[in-house]
Amino acid sequence: MAELPTPDDIKAAVDRLRGHVRRTPLINPGSGTFGTDPSVELVLKLESLQHAGSFKARGSFNSALAAPPPPSSGLIAASGGNHGIAVAHVARALGVPAEIFVPAISAPVKIERIRQRGATVHVIEGVYDDAQIACDLRQVETGAFSIHPFDAMLTLAGQATMGVELVEQTAKLDAVVVAVGGGGLAAGLALSIPNDVEIICVEPERSQCLRAALDFGKRTTVDVSGVAADSLGARTVGELAFRALEGRVQSVLVSDEAILDARRRLWEEVGVVAETGGATALAALTSGAFVAEPGSVLSVIVCGSNTDPSDLSP
Secondary structure (H helix, E strand, O other): OOOOOOHHHHHHHHHHHEOOEOOOOEEOOOOOHHHOOOOOEEEEEEHHHOHHHEOHHHHHHHHHHHOOOOOOOOEEEEOOOHHHHHHHHHHHHHOOOEEEEEEOOOOHHHHHHHHHOOOEEEEEOOOHHHHHHHHHHHHHHHOOEEOOOOOOHHHHHHHHHHHHHHHHHOOOOOEEEEEOOOOHHHHHHHHHOOOOOEEEEEEEOOOOHHHHHHHHOOOOOOOOOOOOHHHHOOOOOOHHHHHHHOOOEEEEEEOHHHHHHHHHHHHHHHOOOOOHHHHHHHHHHHOOOOOOOOOOEEEEEEOEOOOOHHHOOO
């Protein structure tokens, strides 16, 4: 059985990523913004400003830098979009080729951003899990170094560096709200922030593999669809992620309409561009699916910005 990252693994990732990833900013949108009680101190963690447009650069860089030098066949990965952009970014930085497998539901803007970074893109019918199957078969053929988007120790250790950073940036923190697809970012938070900080995991109603696993007490496969399925559309939560999250987190579901509304409000009220997956955590607040305790300090992770912003304004 694969092991979860240890504190030493996470510290090594922090050291390894120095100079390779951005220390992304926190912004305070103002008292009472997004429907919170005026006494709540809300800060947005803009991981949407990370290299390659999402937190995925952390796990991708950590995986590639911790491994032996990539073979001549380079890097390979399956992705709904963001992880593929990140792996392509890492491959270009290291001067090696990359092959990325994406499902046909991936946003065209994400597929184009992968190509812009020099990677070969294979579009597979179906959803993320179908792309991962095709990727695994190709990896056996080529021997390329595979970087999993969420279910690998080095990936989780890399994502955990965001939690380390968040704790350093906040004098006090009561809760963190984070979107969940395969669970890698949420698991990274669970492994890197104090146990007394509540973690609220937010999933779309139409893509809820973590909620299903928590309800059944074991990982289970679900159908996925909806506006954020390209980034949050894993059919099954990661094995490592589930071990890190079970018994540690609160689960919240939001509708597609709430996600689109939160994305629009991020732009109109604070000028932040987010993709649908990147706005899903905030949708828990704007829809009332999660209500912060009065007087608490709350961080919402805006985890991705790989989107076409042309539809943000009427």
